[in-house]
Amino acid sequence: MADDAALIADIARILKDIAWGEPERVADLFRYTGDPVVPSHVAELAERIGTIIVQKEVREFQLETLIEDLFATRKALVRARHDPLTGLPNRAMFEEALDKACAQAVDCGADLALLLVDFDGFKSVNDTLGHDAGDALLTEGAARIAACVGEYGMIGRMGGDEFAVLLVGRTESEVLEVAGAVLESLRRPFPLRESVRISASVGVAFSAPEASTPAALMKNADVAMYRAKGDGRDRMQVYRSSAVARDWRR
Incomplete structure (x- = not known):
């Protein structure tokens, strides 16, 4: 688009x-x-x-x-x-870009990867320090994710404390490097009214013949992200069609 x-x-x-x-x-x-x-x-x-x-x-x-x-x-x-808080594309704009990227990938065989990033511990920040602090954390967290992704990916705020990253034409190792950098960046303290630490759970999904549609990629990344949360948070999981996911913690 x-x-x-x-x-x-x-x-x-x-x-x-x-x-x-x-x-x-x-x-x-x-x-x-x-x-x-x-x-x-x-x-x-x-x-x-x-x-x-x-x-x-x-x-x-x-x-x-x-x-x-x-x-x-x-x-x-x-x-x-665009999301009014972070300035990132909102869910509608991100899903529109994902639709287009998937269609182009089918035509030309480009590799796609989708990351879903969910902040761990965000609710406690809102509950203890207030919504202004939560908004500041989201804004800073979005900027940190953007710095890890660089100019060759697209980031969107999907709602609440969940963000999505679309990477096109990256190798698997490059995608995992970006996901690891996102995890590391969100572990650093956030200087709010007091120093706050959170982490993130990241789900990674790659396009494949059996998962080439936006809905399939989103579902697979979501499954991997919830596996990361279920396995202790502060990590990433890669969706595998065999249902065997890899756990990456840095």
Whole structure:
């Protein structure tokens, strides 16, 4: 799925060019309507604006106001698709990306790995130090996970204290290295009103012919994560189709 914010910024640039005397650029607006990777709501917005310009109704509009509305729409889209606390993609946006990655993996044979990260001991922080402290822990924890994943993976907040990581084109050893780094980073003290230590349980699932759909990957990672919790927490488990999981503790 193309990035909504980038697409809307591109539409705004096209409008500015039209305003500055390049009316032929209206054709660039209509190219969004036939592009399958462009979200339908963005394609509809581009088509509506292009139609207005073609019909000459643009004279009744203040183009500057229309551009401001576009950027307001961009901000609204970002808010709707991102977790307001951590700034990470929310569940809906993450699952959308997972759907697309799985479809592409089937087409080109790319390797996918899904990590589910659940904080151990988060509830006690909320109960003893309050929700503000819990929010601060989640924000810092999300930043630590992001630092471990780097720019070649996607992180989403699935809700509460559960996060998901999508890795594409990584070897198994590289995926396990990332998962181990996540575990290690979350063991470090969190400087809240007092120093707090937590840990995490991480479930790891790899795409395979029998597990190539988003639902299968999510289920397998969830099973592995709950195995990690059941085996004592502060560890990762790798889902294996033979039902024999590997326990990794660092």
